[in-house]
Amino acid sequence: MKIQQLSLFVENKPGHTAAPARLLANEGIDIRALYLADTEQYGIVRMIVSDWKKAAGILEAHGYIAKPTEVIAVEVPDRPGGMADVLGALDGSGINIEYMYAFPYPRGDQAILIFRFNDPDAAIARLKTAGINVVAGDDLLKK
Amino acid sequence: MNSTLETRVADCHPASVPDYIPVPELRDLQLGRMQAVVTRAWQQVKLFRSRMNDRGIEPGDIRSLEDIAKLPFTVKTDLRDTYPTGLFASSMKDVVRLHASSGTTGKPIVVAYTREDIDVWTSVLVRCLAGCGLHRGDIIQVAYGYGLFTGGLGAHYGAEALGAAVIPASGGNADRQIMLMKDFGVTAMCCTPTYFLHLIDRAADLGVDLRELPLRAGVFGAEPWTDSMRKRIEGASNIEAFDIYGLTEIIGPGVGCECRYHQGLHIFEDHFYPEIIDPETCEPLPDGTEGELVLTTLSKQAMPMIRYRTRDITRILPGTCECGRAMRRIARIGRRSDDMLIIRGVNVFPSQVESVLLEIEGTLPHYQIILTRTQGLDQMEVQVEVTPQMFNDKIGALQGLQGKIQSALDHVLGIRVKVALVEAFTIQRSEGKAKRVIDRRTS
Numbered sequence: 001m002k003i004q005q006l007s008l009f010v011e012n013k014p015g016h017t018a019a020p021a022r023l024l025a026n027e028g029i030d031i032r033a034l035y036l037a038d039t040e041q042y043g044i045v046r047m048i049v050s051d052w053k054k055a056a057g058i059l060e061a062h063g064y065i066a067k068p069t070e071v072i073a074v075e076v077p078d079r080p081g082g083m084a085d086v087l088g089a090l091d092g093s094g095i096n097i098e099y100m101y102a103f104p105y106p107r108g109d110q111a112i113l114i115f116r117f118n119d120p121d122a123a124i125a126r127l128k129t130a131g132i133n134v135v136a137g138d139d140l141l142k143k
Numbered sequence: 144m145n146s147t148l149e150t151r152v153a154d155c156h157p158a159s160v161p162d163y164i165p166v167p168e169l170r171d172l173q174l175g176r177m178q179a180v181v182t183r184a185w186q187q188v189k190l191f192r193s194r195m196n197d198r199g200i201e202p203g204d205i206r207s208l209e210d211i212a213k214l215p216f217t218v219k220t221d222l223r224d225t226y227p228t229g230l231f232a233s234s235m236k237d238v239v240r241l242h243a244s245s246g247t248t249g250k251p252i253v254v255a256y257t258r259e260d261i262d263v264w265t266s267v268l269v270r271c272l273a274g275c276g277l278h279r280g281d282i283i284q285v286a287y288g289y290g291l292f293t294g295g296l297g298a299h300y301g302a303e304a305l306g307a308a309v310i311p312a313s314g315g316n317a318d319r320q321i322m323l324m325k326d327f328g329v330t331a332m333c334c335t336p337t338y339f340l341h342l343i344d345r346a347a348d349l350g351v352d353l354r355e356l357p358l359r360a361g362v363f364g365a366e367p368w369t370d371s372m373r374k375r376i377e378g379a380s381n382i383e384a385f386d387i388y389g390l391t392e393i394i395g396p397g398v399g400c401e402c403r404y405h406q407g408l409h410i411f412e413d414h415f416y417p418e419i420i421d422p423e424t425c426e427p428l429p430d431g432t433e434g435e436l437v438l439t440t441l442s443k444q445a446m447p448m449i450r451y452r453t454r455d456i457t458r459i460l461p462g463t464c465e466c467g468r469a470m471r472r473i474a475r476i477g478r479r480s481d482d483m484l485i486i487r488g489v490n491v492f493p494s495q496v497e498s499v500l501l502e503i504e505g506t507l508p509h510y511q512i513i514l515t516r517t518q519g520l521d522q523m524e525v526q527v528e529v530t531p532q533m534f535n536d537k538i539g540a541l542q543g544l545q546g547k548i549q550s551a552l553d554h555v556l557g558i559r560v561k562v563a564l565v566e567a568f569t570i571q572r573s574e575g576k577a578k579r580v581i582d583r584r585t586s
Contacts, residue, residue, distance in 0.1 A: 007534075009529045009541075009566060009567075010566060011565055011566050016566070037538045039538060039541075041563055041564065042541070042565075044536050044537075044538060044541070046536060063566075063568035064567065065529050067535075067536060069536050116536075116537075
């Protein structure tokens, strides 16, 4: 149920995000989802890619620090209130979202929410009980 | 130079009398004091005694000034290793003051003074200031930091004993410094040269023309500076700039100072005996040859220093100064034989930065210290390459790490430092080793 997301440290300077993107492109790695968290000095590129092990190998070979992190992908109806329902399922559980991002799913009228939780296993159980679809990595990568 | 009556009066301050002692008398005085201080150190300080014993020498073996070469050296780490009171030659009941400066790692270097030591320190400062043409009636603003740092209180005591009116402004708050200078008609400033450059810039911002103030002299020290800085300072403020030398381990400021001829710095060698050695072989070098300055305190009671290696590279200037002082001169200090940096007057060693990073990280990441100067003020940035161990994909965790490094560095170094996290392998390496310091400060 958990998905490996690849996080990359980049300085907040022109061209610093383009270079690793080009490296991945040259090796045929597809970036399915991406979120860039930024500060004034640096940023963290978080991405879900078609082959995270290969991608990590390529980036590390070029001197980047790329770290896999376990995240959870949740499918929600792409309509007003879709996200609010998912978050509502976590109410009162004490589970904290460390960060999240969203992107539209290419199939149908669904969207995908990516979460990093402080307690992923508890979160999965809680979401499933509420009837929310936690998406497996393979499904997410299908086009 | 302008040999006005005023200058001659200042030079003839009673405290300045030893400056003009005939050389043979000075050498006799030095030998007597050297024998006494070596005896005292041998009797009172275990480290000195055991080192002399190792060499098979005793105080009685010092029969001429040249015999000093028989004595072991003292280095900065000795002060750290014997922290806090291991090198004290007086009991605490006779100590009246402590000062400190940052050491090479962690613990500070602490020095002690008896009443007599404070009197000697004050007297050499009076001789410095009198040699700069200052006297009773002058209004001297001391913008060195007051506190553990020797600069503020050292200059203060000297200026007060000279009979000047002293404004103990301490460091910082440039606007207030300029207001005081202007409103009280300050005639002389004591601070670091870079801080004065900062005041020059700030005064311009405030629309104050320093050239129109009564200010006529600046006694600048605690960091090396260049003749081009002197020209800039003198041109922008219409003052006469003097270089003063000293170090905490020996006494603080006042070990030496320029006179109005500006031909090197007179060392007050009736209290501080200078030698120049080859920093590699440690062999003494003749006057005129460049090497590392080694100082022995001839009259210090609470904490005698025997052959202290200053790491400052200079040479003893041959010949006598036109001013007539018997005190030999050293050339202005331009560099050091170790990697110590002086930032806003504060001593900083790259090893201090390393120990902080090591403590926080568990391993030593690649890092680089970048020094720049903005508006006359030194800025220090420490760039740290992010390692896989450090990297966390939560922004808050990285910011927390950055803040932790920053506050540990501020604490250990005693100055404000900027910390930047940078990508791995971005710090330039030469032969596999990263260049630790990039100094972009220009005069």
